[in-house]
């Protein structure tokens with residue numbers, strides 16, 4: 001799609017009002033402007049205000065370099081190598097200020113400012129340019145609208161307003177080139193389509209499935225950040241389904257696809273996502289650990305069975321080994337940080353412990369710091385599988401409601417396990433001659 005001349009929309013002819021822009025974003029815009037720089041509100045902030053939505057954050061574009069921005073704001077931190085940005089900090093609120101980006105022409109291509117991989121991926125994007133060039137470097141037309149603080153006009157270089165009107169997600173420029181430059185744009189297309197209830201245009205959707213494997217080249221830490229935006233948007237389930245439709249999902253969670261589509265696993269993941277969506281709507285706390293625990297639960301179960309069959313190890317050892325293997329494999333594509341994998345392990349291990357309630361076990365499980373998450377997870381499994389899990393879930397529901405005497409009597413009613421606990425001693429490895 002060719003990029004045409006700018007349309008400048010007078011302040012009286014668009015709906016963006018300074019009342020809807022955060023005080024901090026306005027402060028940054030005004031200070032840049034007063035210092036003789038161009039300053040625009042751009043990206044999701046403009047897009048969402050035009051759609052009548054509440055923006056998640058406000059992004060600003062300026063012709064000041066990051067170093068110049070830093071000089072203007074005491075509370076400024078420069079971040080990012082691939083894409084250098086200034087963050088202006090107001091307590092917990094961060095206003096992102098990006099310098100207008102230009103094209104990567106050959107003469108300009110110096111190692112320090114821009115670089116590209118063999119697959120066409122932009123490894124660095126720090127060539128500065130004009131507002132027109134900046135617009136063409138953005139991802140979707142609806143994300144390339146600029147609100148100019150100098151005269152409160154709106155600048156539209158890529159038919160973003162038309163596409164907002166038609167509710168169309170349209171990539172700027174040649175889709176295949178733009179996805180190769182940054183494969184994360186494929187995930188963003190899906191995220192915006194669901195969030196804004198828009199259609200991805202034919203030309204923008206056409207290359208996605210073919211190019212999905214390019215996500216393998218994205219650093220796993222960046223994919224983790226993206227996965228949070230995808231799953232914790234309040235529309236996680238719809239997003240998940242669309243990612244699946246474009247075959248983007250297996251790039252994020254290859255492990256759950258090792259054995260093909262498992263309806264039982266899919267149902268559990270769907271239920272976890274629906275549950276998370278509801279909690280977000282009700283303003284309740286959510287943790288990605290719970291979702292990831294659901295996504296990887298059946299792969300862990302399956303791996304445990306494989307290890308049991310192959311090695312004859314006791315169940316607990318096989319289960320620990322399976323958790324390690326599944327997580328090691330997963331973090332190669334999406335780097336789930338330790339603070340979440342440790343909660344996932346707790347949720348999983350507690351699943352196996354919750355059926356062993358006799359004696360002091362019930363109390364130990366009940367007082368475990370992750371009991372609540374594990375109990376919610378048990379409910380998800382019980383709803384999914386029925387049978388004994390339902391009884392177990394009901395038992396734990398009752399147990400929590402009982403006073404001390406009630407709890408004691410519930411535990412006393414349980415029969416001890418019939419079999420004697422089998423002890424397992426690890427054989428010492430035989431010394432090898434070296």
Ligand code: ATP
Pocket residue numbers: 042043044045056057059137138139140143144182184185
């Ligand atoms: P939201 O903040 O609601 O998730 P957003 O559109 O503001 O949506 P950000 O990630 O905050 O998304 O990015 C701000 C803007 O920067 C985008 O609107 C877009 O113009 C540009 N942008 C972000 N990521 C990319 C990318 N990968 N390629 C090109 N432009 C991008």
Ligand code: MG
Pocket residue numbers: 043044045056057058059
């Ligand atoms: Mg934003």
